[in-house]
Amino acid sequence: MCAKRNDSGIGRREFIKKGAAAGVGAATLARLTTSDALAAPPVLKWDATGVDVVIAGAGASGVSAAIAARDAGARVLVIEENYKKGGHAILSGGRVPLGGGTSLQKKYGVTDSADQVYADHTNFKNPEFRYADRELVRVWADENAPTFEFLLANGVRFREDLPQAVNGSDVPRMFRAALSSNDLKETINGSDGSGVMLPLIASAEAKGVEFLTHCKLTGIVRERPTSGRVLGVVAYVQGLEGASEVRIQAKRGVILATGGHTSNVEFRRMFDPRLTEEYQTTGEPWSHQNADSEILAMAIGGVLWATANQTSESGVPITKTRHIGCRYGYQNLKWNPQSPMFKQAGASGLTVRRDFQDLIMVNQLGQRFWNELDDSYRFLNACLSGTAGAHSNGGKLNGGGPIWAIFDADAVKREQWDPTPPNVDLNGWFFSADTVGELAGKIVNPYQTSPMSGRALEETVAKYNSYVDAGKDPDFGRPMLLHKVEKPPFYAAWSTPILHDTLSGLRINSKCQVLDLQGKAIPGLYCCGEAAGRFALHGLPRVLVFGRIAGREAAVAKT
Amino acid sequence: MAPRHSNALPEEAALATYERLEHTTSIAVWDVPSPLVIQRRSNVKVGVSCSEKCCLAGGSVAILDETGLRVATAHLGSVGLAGTKALYWAEVEFPEVIAEGLHNWSAEYLPPDASLRAVVHRPSSFRFTFRAVRPPEHRVTVRIVEEQTGNPVDDVELRLGAHRARSANGIATFEVAAGTFELCLWKIGHNVASISVEVKGNLTVDVELSKAPAIEEPYWM
DSSP, rough: OOOOOOTTTTHHHHHHHHHHTTTTOOOOGGGGGGGGTTOOOOOOOSBOOOOOOEEEEHHHHHHHHHHHHHHTOOOOEOOOOOSSTTTGGGGGGOEEOOOSSOHHHHHOOOOOOOOHHHHHSOOOOOOHHOOOOOHHHHHHHHHHHHHHHHHHHHTOOOOOSSSSSTTHHHHEEEEBOOOOOOOHHHHSSSTTTHHEEEEEHHHHHTTTTTEEESSOOOOOOEETTTTEEEEEEEEEEEEEEEEEEEEEOOEEEEEEEESSSSSSSHHHHHOOOOOOTHHHHHTTOOOOOOOHHHHHHTTTTTEOOGGGGOOOOOSEEEOOOOOEESSOOTTTTHHHHHHTHHHHHHOOOEOOOOOTTOOOOEESSSSOOSTTTTOOOHHHHHHTTTHHHHHHTTTTSSOOOOOOEEEEHHHHHHTTTTSSSTTTTTTTTTEEEHHHHHHHHHOTTTOOOSSOOOHHHHHHHHHHHHHHHHHHOOTTTTTTTOOOOSSSSSEEEOOOEEEEEOOEEEEEEOOOOEEEESSOOEEEEEEGGGGOOOOOSSSHHHHHHHHHHHHHHHHOOOO | OOOOOGGGGOHHHHHHHHHHHEEEEEEEEEOOOOEEEEEEEEEEEEEEEEOOOOOOOEEEEEEEOTTSOOOEEEEESBBBBSSSSHHHHHHHEEEOOSEEEEEEEEEEEEEOOOOOEEEEEEOOEEEEEEEEEOOOOEEEEEEEEEEOOOOBBOOOOOEEEEEEEEOOTTEEEEEOSEEEEEEEEEOOTTTOEEEEEEEESSSSEEEOOBBBBOOOOOOOO
């Protein structure tokens, strides 16, 4: 934990002391919301001065921004609400599809150009790119190769594998980072994304970037409520004696890099009202995408942009759960029991290996609702339909409610599952029983708004089994009906879709300046990462490129 | 005037009524032969579980056909099914089925006479289905090789009409009556294959199973 004194006066002890003197309560950072300080008034007294660029968020975009700003000569402070740096990206697959003629592409004989990158990412036939703002795609394409070289220069190493072509392009661009540590305390869950983040963090620290963890952004200070320059931020620092408010001046700029909005139920429902509270989010419980950047910037005049990206039914903003029987079952993030976050994650989940052939899925009423083998948006839309909710919780119409995978002992054998902890979470996410009717009665979960009827589930299973006998599923057209659900014991495993990408966010320009409703830049305010909108590209390439641009631009901004 | 209490139930009876507990029960039916060959006797397993996990050993279960006619009965065994908390079960001999086609039967639990018991188990039932087919006349052998390599493919799951099988050493066999059936093959990572097969005598069907094209991994996080 950082406690040293430095030129900017941003030692943790000073923060906490000042905050405590201000009488701030002991709320945990996790409970804080940005509404606590939405309209942060201009302050004349700062708790910390001397910082050129304050960056909120120590994920892929924030750390890239920090290095770029530091490289440009700025004094940089990164605040991070988590206890450790790395953000969402440290749990990622470490896949970096940046092209345009990188040195690694050349090594493998791949010919590419920025123009080709641009053409590939503006193809209207790909709905993921259909709604992208071309101005941003252009600068992103131009900065592909320089950003890849930036990663190499800052210690990121890639696997010596042939690059893959992705995103509908024929040009191989995707390289995968090499895992840089086997220590789960460092990597959190052993994901290859740590091969990007740990070297970048080390490089940033070596270059003199200062980090303050346990520090949550709660306000942006602007000269006037919706006009003038952004002067700094308000944040809460978590100490042993509680959370303390601090005000940090940013002489050149504030960079918002707190991630997207998928963990914020009310915010995400602005885009899709179906996304009620039962939907868990990739990266949780490690990182939470609370829409802090978006909410705080909107409070001082920032606006969202290209919001169609979030609901274009392309890409992976919503995903089918692949690890069932646990709360967090995103398919490329299986929690390791040795992870320091495992206690919060609860279980690893049972990984579905056989294309969902071995189970049926039911809503909270115990009814099948779609062909379980489908993993398209048709399946997801069926999951999110209001059918279940309409009959419960006082007629709540939004959200599809919990989705449960129902299977039997034979399925366990075929899938080679061990349906016991730590693979399953018995605290509301996985149930077993001797009969189907009994199973329904056991299902108790925070999002199960009414008990599942044993008779209803029995009828569903009996009907499905009759379809297996008949070889046809007249309800949902499931092909290849191979196995009945009949052999005791029976199981119910949480299989509710998981939210993933934030594809819409703050309107920024090609310098990553946050824009207002008139399209004018808010002086001193920048945004990058998943909090920034306009371009619906999944994963690391978007956040790394715009992080680097934001840092570079903020560092040279006029004061 | 008679004392008021003279019209009340005897104290003992009232107590018994008051203290009587009702437990629900539920049923599982498994190892249902499907397809089942007509005019042959078969077995099915029926298990019953009490909501409070009482021992139900010795209790009666019955099988009812679609008309509601009780066609078989059995007594639950004394040991719960392995892997369950307390599922008492019995193997019930299945009577001969006469008609081809999909049958919709049920199993029911018949609790013992509850009049003198403190705990009453409520009866329960469970619907199950099976398909009945004519006796097999011919053997259909399916030989499965991988299209690209010609190597035999194991663990392919197949359906031939109502019949199901799994390949070993690249071969799956079916015993079926004459007729025309849809043969479907499924194995993860391969394209689903489906062909129509007319069975008039013993038959060998050769199938080349092709690998499904590698799909661009859309999930990078």
